[in-house]
Amino acid sequence: MQRALTPLGARSACRPLALLLLPPVRGRKTRHDPPAKSKVGRVKMPPAVDPAELFVLTERYRQYRQTVRALRLEFTLEVQRKAYEARAGVEAERKAQAEVAEHREMMAWNHAENRRLQELRIARLRQEAQERELWQAEEQARRTREEQARVQQKEQEVLLLQEEAKKFITRENLEARIESALDTPKDYNWAITRSGQVVRS
Amino acid sequence: MPRYELALLLKAMQRPETVAALKRTVEALLDRGAIVRNLESLGERTLPYKISAHSQKHRRAGYFLVDFYAPTTMVDSILDHLSRDTDVVRPTVVKHPLTQEVKECDGIVPVPLQEKLYSTKRSKK
Numbered sequence: 001m002q003r004a005l006t007p008l009g010a011r012s013a014c015r016p017l018a019l020l021l022l023p024p025v026r027g028r029k030t031r032h033d034p035p036a037k038s039k040v041g042r043v044k045m046p047p048a049v050d051p052a053e054l055f056v057l058t059e060r061y062r063q064y065r066q067t068v069r070a071l072r073l074e075f076t077l078e079v080q081r082k083a084y085e086a087r088a089g090v091e092a093e094r095k096a097q098a099e100v101a102e103h104r105e106m107m108a109w110n111h112a113e114n115r116r117l118q119e120l121r122i123a124r125l126r127q128e129a130q131e132r133e134l135w136q137a138e139e140q141a142r143r144t145r146e147e148q149a150r151v152q153q154k155e156q157e158v159l160l161l162q163e164e165a166k167k168f169i170t171r172e173n174l175e176a177r178i179e180s181a182l183d184t185p186k187d188y189n190w191a192i193t194r195s196g197q198v199v200r201s
Numbered sequence: 202m203p204r205y206e207l208a209l210l211l212k213a214m215q216r217p218e219t220v221a222a223l224k225r226t227v228e229a230l231l232d233r234g235a236i237v238r239n240l241e242s243l244g245e246r247t248l249p250y251k252i253s254a255h256s257q258k259h260r261r262a263g264y265f266l267v268d269f270y271a272p273t274t275m276v277d278s279i280l281d282h283l284s285r286d287t288d289v290v291r292p293t294v295v296k297h298p299l300t301q302e303v304k305e306c307d308g309i310v311p312v313p314l315q316e317k318l319y320s321t322k323r324s325k326k
Contacts (some may be wrong), residue, residue, distance in 0.1 A: 105265070168237060169240060169273055178227075179220070185242045185244035186241050188243070
């Protein structure tokens with residue numbers, strides 16, 4: 001199997017190198033298949049350990065991890081310190097006091113503005129009320145004048161009608177009026193030009 | 202009370218009969234609650250066309266104008282009464298022309314004849 005998998009071909013010199021580079025791979029058999037008869041007494045031994053090398057490695061790893069842990073703790077402490085200072089440090093307190101003072105100042109300014117605007121508003125409303133009063137008085141005067149004019153006109157009309165009523169036909173002067181009407185025939189068959197000249201033809 | 206004008210055409214008669222007819226008419230008006238303002242005569246004239254009334258044909262008639270104030274309900278009844286009078290050729294009651302408002306004349310208004318050239322009605326396909 002491993003012979004078939006070496007990429008460098010079936011060369012005897014490359015076989016140990018290929019075996020080292022490639023990890024064991026399940027090829028033909030699955031894990032549920034029983035191992036072969038040739039592998040019955042096989043005891044797998046781990047690779048040999050060089051104690052000096054092991055010691056050096058562990059020592060180096062220990063130092064590395066120590067350094068990294070120290071750095072990490074430094075950084076976390078810095079972050080926490082910054083958070084604490086942002087929350088309850090000297091600068092934060094000064095800023096809070098400044099904000100409170102600014103707020104108070106702005107509220108005071110707001111109150112002052114409101115008072116000023118209220119005075120302006122009161123003045124404006126008074127002005128408007130005065131103007132309205134004037135306008136209403138004028139309207140009242142105008143209405144009374146018109147009313148008087150109307151009454152005058154009606155009185156004139158009534159007087160005219162009274163004058164004309166004297167000329168109406170009643171049962172008493174009926175016959176006289178009929179006679180006079182028959183004696184004086186009227187003719188409406190005439191036209192008038194723009195200049196006022198009467199045209200009869 | 203609105204002002205009406207009765208344009209009365211009376212048969213061409215002698216004077217006393219005309220007087221009697223007019224008296225009858227005006228008294229009918231006064232009986233129904235009218236106030237007669239004035240009575241005018243336009244003379245005895247030839248009618249523009251022959252008018253037949255009460256199975257008689259008339260060519261000449263006496264024109265009379267009576268302007269009076271009357272309640273609106275009375276107009277119908279007076280017309281009915283006058284239509285029955287055999288001496289009356291044609292009674293006509295109109296609103297008095299002097300009570301109509303004088304409208305300003307616009308002159309000859311130009312009509313756009315192009316719009317009238319084709320009918321705007323959509324023909325059924």
